[in-house]
Amino acid sequence: MQKLGDFKLPHFFNYPPYFTLQPVRETREKQIQLWKELILDYCRTQKIFIVRLEEEFPLFSNSVIERTLSHEAREAFLSALVAEGRAEWLDKGRRNCLILWHRIQEWADIIVNFVKDNGFEDSVMTVEEIRSGIESRGTELHGIDRTILMRALKLLEQKGKLAIFKGTSTDDEGVKFSV
Amino acid sequence: MSNFFSKAEVTSSGRPVLLHNEVECHLLSAVDLEPEDHRHFSLLKSGLLILTTHRLIWLPSSSASTPTSASAIPLAAISHIFSSKKSLKSVFHSPRIRFQVLVSSDGRVFDPSSGSGSSSGSGSRSVVVTAVIRGKGDCDGFLVKFWDSWRARAWETTKISSSGSGSASGSGAATGIGGGLYSSDGSVRMVGVAGILRKEQEMWESTDKSLQDAFQDLNALMSKAKEMVMLAEKMRQKLLSGTSSQTSGTNDEDMGSKEEMQDWLLSVGIISPVTKESAGALYHQQLSRQLADFVRIPLERAGGMINLIDAYCLFNRARGTELISPDDMLQACSLWEKFDVPVMLRKFDSGVMVIQNKSHSDEEVFARIKSLVTKPEALRTGISPTDAAMTLGIAPAMAKEHLLTAESKGLLCRDISPDGFRFYINLFPEIDPCNMYFVKDYGICSTWIKAVSTTGLGIGERSSTFR
Numbered sequence: 001m002q003k004l005g006d007f008k009l010p011h012f013f014n015y016p017p018y019f020t021l022q023p024v025r026e027t028r029e030k031q032i033q034l035w036k037e038l039i040l041d042y043c044r045t046q047k048i049f050i051v052r053l054e055e056e057f058p059l060f061s062n063s064v065i066e067r068t069l070s071h072e073a074r075e076a077f078l079s080a081l082v083a084e085g086r087a088e089w090l091d092k093g094r095r096n097c098l099i100l101w102h103r104i105q106e107w108a109d110i111i112v113n114f115v116k117d118n119g120f121e122d123s124v125m126t127v128e129e130i131r132s133g134i135e136s137r138g139t140e141l142h143g144i145d146r147t148i149l150m151r152a153l154k155l156l157e158q159k160g161k162l163a164i165f166k167g168t169s170t171d172d173e174g175v176k177f178s179v
Numbered sequence: 180m181s182n183f184f185s186k187a188e189v190t191s192s193g194r195p196v197l198l199h200n201e202v203e204c205h206l207l208s209a210v211d212l213e214p215e216d217h218r219h220f221s222l223l224k225s226g227l228l229i230l231t232t233h234r235l236i237w238l239p240s241s242s243a244s245t246p247t248s249a250s251a252i253p254l255a256a257i258s259h260i261f262s263s264k265k266s267l268k269s270v271f272h273s274p275r276i277r278f279q280v281l282v283s284s285d286g287r288v289f290d291p292s293s294g295s296g297s298s299s300g301s302g303s304r305s306v307v308v309t310a311v312i313r314g315k316g317d318c319d320g321f322l323v324k325f326w327d328s329w330r331a332r333a334w335e336t337t338k339i340s341s342s343g344s345g346s347a348s349g350s351g352a353a354t355g356i357g358g359g360l361y362s363s364d365g366s367v368r369m370v371g372v373a374g375i376l377r378k379e380q381e382m383w384e385s386t387d388k389s390l391q392d393a394f395q396d397l398n399a400l401m402s403k404a405k406e407m408v409m410l411a412e413k414m415r416q417k418l419l420s421g422t423s424s425q426t427s428g429t430n431d432e433d434m435g436s437k438e439e440m441q442d443w444l445l446s447v448g449i450i451s452p453v454t455k456e457s458a459g460a461l462y463h464q465q466l467s468r469q470l471a472d473f474v475r476i477p478l479e480r481a482g483g484m485i486n487l488i489d490a491y492c493l494f495n496r497a498r499g500t501e502l503i504s505p506d507d508m509l510q511a512c513s514l515w516e517k518f519d520v521p522v523m524l525r526k527f528d529s530g531v532m533v534i535q536n537k538s539h540s541d542e543e544v545f546a547r548i549k550s551l552v553t554k555p556e557a558l559r560t561g562i563s564p565t566d567a568a569m570t571l572g573i574a575p576a577m578a579k580e581h582l583l584t585a586e587s588k589g590l591l592c593r594d595i596s597p598d599g600f601r602f603y604i605n606l607f608p609e610i611d612p613c614n615m616y617f618v619k620d621y622g623i624c625s626t627w628i629k630a631v632s633t634t635g636l637g638i639g640e641r642s643s644t645f646r
Contacts, residue, residue: 008616010615010616011616011618011624011628012606012607012610012615012624014631015603015606015627016561016594016596016601016603017592017593017594017603017605017606019594020592020593020594020595020596022592022593023586023593024586024587024589026589027586027589027592027605027607030607030608030610030612031607033612034607034610034612034615036612037612037613037615038615066596067594067596
């Protein structure tokens, strides 16, 4: 079994045409689907939240068969994720992509569950504590990307599940739950 | 002894001072001028003889004593030029040019420009002058030019303008009377604006006239051409209208003459307008059949498919003469649809056009490609157009077209890398995105995995059946 770190790679990862953007529509659609799943899987297990196109991304190269995805191909696959709502471009130049292997709504649900599980229904916490506090260890929230966390929190705020307030600095941004 | 000839003005460097409009035409070196009566008049020995439009000028050679002995004979004073006699004597002697000169009462050359009064009463006597050409110049050429200049009478036009300007400018305008239009330092002096304007006017008028004459012919040609074009148009219209009335049924005579007209038009370069509606000009029909016959053998050799350009070259080479144009070729091929011939023209997506057997089936080619691309070696490294060409027995360019077509049908996938452009069997259809790691037993993925893993490339999950 071929691995990338501790990530199990599917058999077609060694299929050279997988690394060439296919021109025939049907074939290309299948190819894109496979890449989308692979990217999401990989990011989820490795807890990667941002993919930068111009940097080395282990998934985009295969040294065994000596193939690398072209910039055009990378952009095509990530754009497909964005179109599906599973990713977002962080800049106009499309060089950095935020991967939402959980959708924002899913993250919001995870936060709500986290709050309920730990009895934080009426408590106050800083944003940092949510992502790196003792309670978060072992949960998916641990090490979550700050941008994503803020978006999920804002979504919950809109629903009235919490209130965000600013502290003296960004680190002190806090949340009052009213789940 | 006095000088028989008129005096010629000379510049400080020994060049003759030319009259207004006088142009040098020819010259001969080492020439003696001998007037007939050389008892009273001196010979001019070994000088440069210059023919101009107005005069014969004789210049002494540099070794001569006096520069003042430059002489001239006005062409106006010449009454006759003798043609050269080729006799036995002339072979051994230096060539001679002889001409007759009018002399005035004092026995010297009559100078028409001197004294307005004597213009009517010219000298009655004439004397023969011989020019002996001792140098190596072109004597015959000189003689011809001599005749031309003498006949051209260039001095007469000068006379007219100068006399006209003389009267207009009044007294004291010119140093000499009539033709003396030069000043002492050799430059030509304008003798009055009216004279120049008149000259210009004359020049324009004559140019205009000659242009008009020339264009008369052109106009005639143009009008004829217009007639011809109208005639051709009429015939074309007739042909076109003839076809539309075909529903009533044409008799053979009509068809025959119509075909004749088409052939005639074609030979003049006008493409038959009936081609699209009917079966086309007879020429193209014949060509089409001939081409279909010819192309059979090259097709077999090429494995059933041949590039249109290659076919064109082969066909023209076989014809030898009466080559056909690419357009004719295309027309001939497109006509195949209407006949029952075993060949057809085919255009690929990439724009490449080929001639192929009607019996050729894409499916058959794809089957052969599939069997080629599922061989273990091909599963590992894919195939290139050259590999396919060798296996299928066709040209690499044709093979590439086939591979691209197979790709568009979902049979193959492309792999572009620094190693080049290669094709693999398409595995994607068998893979389920929701279950990426699953490999079907006995499917193509399974075959591929087996082929690849023999080289030691670690591959994904094996199928449930352990090997």
